[in-house]
Amino acid sequence: MKILIIQQKMIGDVLTSTILFDVIKKKYPDAELHFLLNTHTFPVVENHPHIDNIIFFSPKEEQNYWELLKFLWRIKKQKYDVVIDIYGKLSSNLISMFSGAKTKISYYKPYTSFIYTHPIKRLKTAENGLSLALENRLKLLTALDIDFMELSPKIHLTKTEKENAKSFLQKNGIRLDHPMAMISVLGSSASKTYPKHYMVKLIQELAKVENIQILFNYIPAQKNEVEEVYKNCNPETRNKILIDVYAKSLRDFIAVTHHCNVVVGNEGGAINMAKALDIPTFAVFSPKINKKNWLGKQELNRHFAIGVEDILDTKDRENLNSEELYAKMQPEQIVHKLKAFIEKFLN
Secondary structure, eight states: OOEEEEESSOOOHHHHHTHHHHHHHHOOTTTTEEEEOOGGGGGGTTTTTTTTTTEEOOOHHHHHHHHHHHHHHHHHTTTOEEESSOOOOOHHHHHHHHHHOOOOEEOTTTGGGOOOOOOOOOOSSOSSSSSSHHHHHHHHHGGGTTOOOOOOOOOOOOHHHHHHHHHHHTTTOOOSSSOOEEEESSSSGGGGGGGGGHHHHHHHHHTTOOOOOOOEOOOOOHHHHHHHHHHSSSSHHHBBBBBBOOOHHHHHHHHHHHOOSEEEEEHHHHHHHHHTTOOOEEEEEOOOOOOOOOOOGTTTTEEEEEOOGTSSSSSHHHTHHHHHHHHHHHHGGGGHHHHHHHHTTTT
16 A cells, blocks of 8 residues: 655644554564755654655745646656645645545545545544644544544654764764753744743743753744844853754754753644644743643643633633734743743753
């Protein structure tokens, strides 16, 4: 059986979707599994033992009609038996439609259900204690006669990658026998970024931990924004932040994170990668994201999170935009939970 799984766009989505490969291989160990994704997300699936082939869908295919047609023809020539379209947008609809696969699985949408042999309705409430993102992906596999299986995403680093990251940290003055925290300073967009002056207060609380070493997760293009946060921290906190120690690539970041004790900050790719490395996390969720989608009950012992729903009732937040909602999530309403996290994992 030859299966294509489609999951484009964000790192968290791609990483979460990797559990399908683990589950399918348990049920059908001889299945050949291909993963279609965007190039920038490849580092989180590199070395995955159950992915037999990676197919990249690039901006070239997305933006050029002729290149898209050539891509669809290449997919058709693969002669897939099954296509699982997790992405469910126009490009993946077309790929599924033209794949020629006998079995086509995706989430139910009234305007695309005709494309798929198995349009599966999403769960609105998790049934097994996992996040909705995980449980809904696993629900797609019922079309392949696969029962629910409790798994979480994993990132597979090599021993060499771990050792190289260790050497990098030591060369930059990091002591691995002292606690180390990675801060996800910025979200993937302005609407997913906890206000910087609020983030400063959370970092200063974290900096009270004796001998803690604080790293910032950012890319060079974000340096000015990150420095703004750094400069607004008090001197005692700045002394514990190694702002110039940052990974040059996503894979390097993953390897560095492997050596951290905790990851704290904006919910998103960095938090999801830390979870896949089994690093405890403290996440601040964007007010526009349902926390239940990305945090399951079974994670609560190791992963802490705060969302606007912890502070405001649905009725009170219906007509407010992200900026107004973030204003309701002041550090004073969050810091008690951060202190509990620190006590559990750093003290």
